[in-house]
Amino acid sequence: MAQKFPRDRFDSIPHGIERVGAHRAPARRxxxxxxxxxxxxxxxxxxxxxxxxxxxxxxxxxxGEPPVNTPTPSPVAAAAPTVAPDIPVTVLNGTTTSGLAARAGEALTAAGIPVGTTANASENDLTETVVYYATPDLEGAARGVAGAIPEADVRLSEQFAQIGTPLVLVVGSDYAAATGG
CATH class of the missing domain: 1.20.5 (Single alpha-helices involved in coiled-coils or other helix-helix interfaces)
Structure with missing residues (x-):
């Protein structure tokens, strides 16, 4: 026997709504x-x-994009090569070639540049010949020394200023090759 339940709000469904279950609402537009x-x-x-x-x-x-062209820096004006007769140059041999510092000292003396001491450097496998100057005002004198020595480069180094040597020429294997030694 079927029981009869009283009618409630779930029993009255508006017409036009096709519901299957009690909790399913029609899809919204x-x-x-x-x-x-x-x-x-x-x-x-x-x-x-x-x-x-x-x-x-x-x-x-x-x-694969091409590199961006950056402006090249303007060259820094270098000091003009000069001879400083009151500043002797210390010449150091940075190679294993015997007598190379003395040979470089003779070349400097022939160019009118005073030579103080010639000795062996603490390293003997250097490839570059470099003139080191202790303060910026000695750049011209360092360039004068470099002009008398083939393959020489010029660099500022405060290390030699601390030991009291304002101009130092360190000859490397490039100088030995240039002079045939």
Whole structure:
């Protein structure tokens, strides 16, 4: 026997609604566009994150773009080569070739540059011949020494200023090769 229950609000369904269950409401108009909008927003966010990642890692990746032309720095004016008759040059042999410092000292003396001491350097495997000057005002004198010695470069070094040697010529294997020694 079937029981009869009193009618309540769930028993009266408006006409035109085709419900299958008590909790299912009809789909709203435009509900498909909401899902499409969320998907489009997620796509835009993922693309923006990808572009941002490429920008961050662009320094490490080479995409074959030509290098950017940077302006070249203007050359620094070098001091004119001079001879300082009151400043003797210390000549050091930075190679294993015997007598190379004495030979360089003779070349300096022949050019009118005073030579103080000739000795062996603490290192004997140097490849470059360099004239070191202790203070910026001695650059011209250092360039004068470099002009008398083939293959010589000029560099500022405060290390020699600390030991009281304003001009030091360190001859390397390039000087030995240039002079045939």
């Amino acid at each position: 435009g509900a498909g566009w909401v899902a499409f909008g969320w998907a489009a927003l997620a796509t835009v966010v993922l693309v923006a994150v990808g572009i941002g990642a490429v920008v961050v890692f662009n320094d490490r990746l080479n995409f």
